[in-house]
Amino acid sequence: GESVGLHLPTLSVQEGDNSIINCAYSNSASDYFIWYKQESGKGPQFIIDIRSNMDKRQGQRVTVLLNKTVKHLSLQIAATQPGDSAVYFCAGNARLNSGGSNYKLTFGKGTLLTVNP
Template identity: 90%
Template sequence: GESVGLHLPTLSVQEGDNSIINCAYSNSASDYFIWYKQESGKGPQFIIDIRSNMDKRQGQRVTVLLNKTVKHLSLQIAATQPGDSAVYFCAENTIGNTPLVFGKGTRLSVIA
């Protein structure tokens, strides 16, 4: 079946460097994408979202890029901080339809 997945299960970066977390999706009907951050023992926390009519969206220190041609989504974190250490999930659905389907997750470790 179609699914959302991630290229890298773990990512280690130096504090202050930029981080890039990637996600591949295979459902061509998906038109809404969202990144969640999950700290240990906590629930998923919204970071940023993007609709399929956009290819880039920026938030505070985060940018999401969407490449519909290759069905690829990425999350860029600028000037990574120790507090960014967490597992990051991409998720997708089709607007108006549920449920939100989560990818496998990438663990980001920030080295001080």
């Protein structure tokens, strides 16, 4: 079945630096891959997603890269700010049933990003 995991459990960066959070997946069933940010006491918040047929997508200060050859996903955050401190999860989003239109998320364990002022 689908599983999604992360390379590093923690990442500490200085304010203003760029951050790179990595993720590996073992199954290619996902139609989308999504990055979520989860702050303490809150539910996961959508950051950015990428379709499985793309290799790069950019948002505001964030870029997601997908390498299907090695089944690797990364989230790059430019000019990291203290407000970026949180746990970041990658998730694969796959259809529940073949030909169905409902999606199911499979999350990895998460990376704790700490931004030092």
